[in-house]
Amino acid sequence: MSTNVTETDRTDLSDKGAASVRFRAVDKAFGSLTVLENLHLDVEPGERVVIIGPSGSGKTTILRVTMTLEHIDAGTIQVGGQHLYHEETSAGSLKAASERHIRKVRSNIGMVFQHFNLFPHMSAIENVMLAPVKVHGTSREEAQHLGMELLAKVGLAEHANHTPGQLSGGQKQRVAIARALATQPSVMLFDEVTSALDPELVGDVLKVLRDIAEEGKTTMMLVTHEMGFAREIADRILMFDKGRVVESGPPSQVLDDPQEDRTRSFLGAVAEH
Amino acid sequence: MEDLVLTPGQYAQLWNGALATVRILAGAFALGLFLSLVVGVGRLSERKWVRGISFGFVEFARGISSIILLTIMVIAIPILLGDVFPWLRGRSVAVLGAIALGLNMGGYGAEIIRGSILAIPKGQGEACIALNLSPTQRLRFVVLPQALRIILPPMGNLTIEILKGTALVSVVAGFDLMRATQNLIAGMLAQGALGVTVLFINVLFIYFILAQGVNGLFRLAERVLDRRFEQRTGRSAVPINVAATAGS
Ligand SMILES: Nc1ncnc2c1ncn2[C@@H]1O[C@H](COP(=O)(O)OP(=O)(O)OP(=O)(O)O)[C@@H](O)[C@H]1O
């Protein structure tokens, strides 16, 4: 396999540090269904934000528009001070970003999915090495070294040559996390990364998330229904409903002393399960 | 049993015919596979005009009957396009026939490729975007390798269809197994209907063997692919040194 890297694709894999994420007046609709409406949200560098809220409230959509899996209809998103969907013209106004610009800014963002989305035809280590080698132009040796380090970090060094089909759900998700970490993103997005797992496998994955949080190298935006974990890891909890932030604050406030009825009823419903 | 056997001379002629058929098939297959890939991927392009052209090609290549395409290719095209593409002039019927069949195969093959790409779960493409792979890298390293397993069986069927289609080359005066058969018939009329029947039984058998050859090749490819999927277990493509990495 030859590498397919052009100069412009190359992004430095050295530590970039955590980055901020700023949403300004973001709208997103699917057909006639408005999912995000005039969303304003600031996530500070290194901050760990947990998004909670009822099903269909737009939690996944926030992460997906940040990863550019869906494009926004209006407003702006900035990651690390750079516009994601816009470029500044020489006159200082904003115009729609080129695909190339989006790719450049996107290289700072990583995402872990609910259903892992590992590449089934590649071993764990190949999954982890793919982006460093093909996108960032890292040498295979270096990428392999980095990849093995990451797999060791998520407790899967012995499984490096296993394909996803040979791994349990929890192991798959940890490989997926290692794969996302391999590009050293400044912002990481986690969408219900434990909700497809058997209960006894959740702990291993949460431990890995704690480790990432502890290192503090990346900003984390997490959607989760694990309230205990949210309390433990979050700097701030966002209660989301109908595409708007209903309430926002530290876990002690939002979870223990919610100010809004909507939050109270949601937490009540979650607690019953 | 002996009644079913032809003379060595007759077999020699049939052998030449079979070789010619295999050559036409190989040419048609190479062109057909290439077109299938390019057009199949083009059908899913983000660019509207690429999608449009690809769609047009598929409809053309599938809509026109092989025999008419062959006739046009062999008789009309060298005259019509000979000035623009001098290469076309003086090409053998076998080459022009292979091109016609290859175009035909490309139309059907493109739909097979398109279908198999669409069968790959959406999450695979999304993971590629999250890792910032380019659309080409996504196709090359993630989508097509997975699609290949889905492509092989219908592509094998299509190739056998094209093998059968090669017999049409004899209609436009090309030499192949079918033409060799017809040549033999001309000299066998004295032997009456029985001799011709025996000849056709033999020819039927030869086509059957050729088809089985195609089948076998595709089965083999499927097996190699399956094994590559499974076999990545324990044995290391990457040397594992847990002690060296675990502590870092
Ligand atoms: N691609 C899409 N096309 C149409 N509608 C969509 C699409 N993606 C999401 N939606 C709709 O947008 C709304 C918000 O979806 P989203 O996935 O963001 O919710 P969520 O808060 O993550 O919910 P859950 O807790 O169930 O995961 C839902 O009503 C959903 O049906």
Ligand SMILES: [Mg+2]
């Ligand atoms: Mg969701």
